Amino acid sequence: MNRKIFIIHSSEIIRKGINAILRSYFNAEIIMLEKTEELKAFCELKGQEIVIIGENITATKINNYKLLQTNNEVKWIDFINEKEDRDEPLPFCKFYITTQTGAVQLQKMVSRCLNKTRKQTQNNESEELSVREKEVLKLVALGHSNKVIAEKLFISIHTVISHRKNITEKTGIKSISGLTVYAILNNLIDTENINPEDLI
Amino acid sequence: MEIFKKNDKLYHIIDHNYHLLPVLNRFGINLGFRDKTVEEICLEHNINTGFFMAIVNTYHNEEYFPRNELLTFSPLEIISYLRKTHSYYFSYTIPKLDDLLNRLIASSPSDFKGLQMVDVFYKKYKKELRQHIDHEEEKVFPYVINLVKTQQPDSEYTIRNFEEEHSNVEEKLNDLKHLLIKYITPDYDENICNDFLITLSLFEKDLEDHARIEDKILMPLTIEIENKLLK
Ligand SMILES: [Fe+2]
Numbered sequence: 001m002n003r004k005i006f007i008i009h010s011s012e013i014i015r016k017g018i019n020a021i022l023r024s025y026f027n028a029e030i031i032m033l034e035k036t037e038e039l040k041a042f043c044e045l046k047g048q049e050i051v052i053i054g055e056n057i058t059a060t061k062i063n064n065y066k067l068l069q070t071n072n073e074v075k076w077i078d079f080i081n082e083k084e085d086r087d088e089p090l091p092f093c094k095f096y097i098t099t100q101t102g103a104v105q106l107q108k109m110v111s112r113c114l115n116k117t118r119k120q121t122q123n124n125e126s127e128e129l130s131v132r133e134k135e136v137l138k139l140v141a142l143g144h145s146n147k148v149i150a151e152k153l154f155i156s157i158h159t160v161i162s163h164r165k166n167i168t169e170k171t172g173i174k175s176i177s178g179l180t181v182y183a184i185l186n187n188l189i190d191t192e193n194i195n196p197e198d199l200i
Numbered sequence: 201m202e203i204f205k206k207n208d209k210l211y212h213i214i215d216h217n218y219h220l221l222p223v224l225n226r227f228g229i230n231l232g233f234r235d236k237t238v239e240e241i242c243l244e245h246n247i248n249t250g251f252f253m254a255i256v257n258t259y260h261n262e263e264y265f266p267r268n269e270l271l272t273f274s275p276l277e278i279i280s281y282l283r284k285t286h287s288y289y290f291s292y293t294i295p296k297l298d299d300l301l302n303r304l305i306a307s308s309p310s311d312f313k314g315l316q317m318v319d320v321f322y323k324k325y326k327k328e329l330r331q332h333i334d335h336e337e338e339k340v341f342p343y344v345i346n347l348v349k350t351q352q353p354d355s356e357y358t359i360r361n362f363e364e365e366h367s368n369v370e371e372k373l374n375d376l377k378h379l380l381i382k383y384i385t386p387d388y389d390e391n392i393c394n395d396f397l398i399t400l401s402l403f404e405k406d407l408e409d410h411a412r413i414e415d416k417i418l419m420p421l422t423i424e425i426e427n428k429l430l431k
């Protein structure tokens with residue numbers, strides 16, 4: 001499934017700022033628009049995972065894009081301009097942000113918006129490892145020792161070691177940080193709540 | 201497998217394996233050596249010909265490792281070569297890899313997550329390598345030099361302390377290669393990626409050779425000196 005992130009805001013520096021914050025973290029195409037109406041040009045999209053960060057979203061605005069919402073998995077993030085002074089986010093928006101929102105917070109929100117579909121596709125990827133090997137790899141990447149992994153999976157340390165040997169043989173990757181990158185690339189680790197830089 | 205001899209023309213050697221060019225530079229040999237043989241050039245530059253040939257041949261052939269011959273050389277000679285190699289890595293190889301990786305990432309219009317992860321991995325690796333080499337430059341080499349020059353054993357430190365700490369710094373380069381070749385397929389500039397991978401592979405090979413000289417030559421030589429002094 002293709003992913004797109006729309007950044008819709010009248011201010012160029014805000015558009016580009018959000019783009020800079022998000023682009024290195026997501027494997028998604030980012031499209032920057034000045035006005036919500038420009039979204040119409042994308043109504044033909046089908047079967048995509050879409051996050052729309054829009055300026056002062058209203059129910060009427062969203063209703064113009066029903067087709068987009070029926071044919072795709074769309075999540076809205078409302079960008080509230082401070083001067084508008086709105087306390088509550090709109091019910092149909094997953095999150096809202098302001099100029100006070102931090103970069104990491106925003107990354108987490110977008111990652112949560114994209115998260116659901118990622119989990120569904122997880123099983124189709126990284127076929128080269130067995131289910132058990134993936135479990136072991138995940139725990140290795142999270143920094144656990146063989147002993148802890150054995151306890152968590154109710155297997156012997158010996159079995160853990162032999163799984164690790166197989167993982168390295170299959171992937172050709174020996175170091176823990178290399179295996180961590182592999183695990184992240186294959187979505188074995190939920191990078192929503194963990195900064196990948198801390199793991200690698 | 202070809203073993204070069206001291207009567208070979210240096211041109212012939214370079215023509216066979218141009219990856220030896222940086223090795224020449226580490227000995228202070230520059231191009232423009234006409235038709236001279238290795239021996240002639242070593243004499244001119246005041247280089248121990250036997251040592252030069254041993255280094256060139258071990259670098260050229262992975263299987264070639266004349267351990268007994270290598271063990272006849274002075275630790276000071278070996279350290280000088282190892283130091284030049286270290287500085288080559290940081291003044292040339294690493295900046296080149298930095299540049300290629302930056303260009304590779306910039307060439308990918310989709311901002312693919314994979315390359316970003318590779319970048320994080322590479323940066324952490326670089327830090328580790330720096331620590332590894334700093335430790336050798338600041339602790340290990342001065343220790344050996346001091347041992348050779350004063351002929352006095354150190355009261356608390358022996359080379360075995362270092363041997364235990366000597367980590368494998370090539371392994372992660374190999375992992376990086378696997379990740380890029382097997383698991384990342386974004387739309388980057390393939391020529392830049394090729395350059396990056398070729399530089400990476402050469403670096404990996406150079407480091408292997410370097411670590412082999414440290415582990416199998418410098419280490420036993422130093423242990424031998426320590427044993428003599430402790431008697
Ligand atoms: Fe070294």
Ligand SMILES: [Fe+2]
Binds near residue numbers: 366
């Ligand atoms: Fe070393």
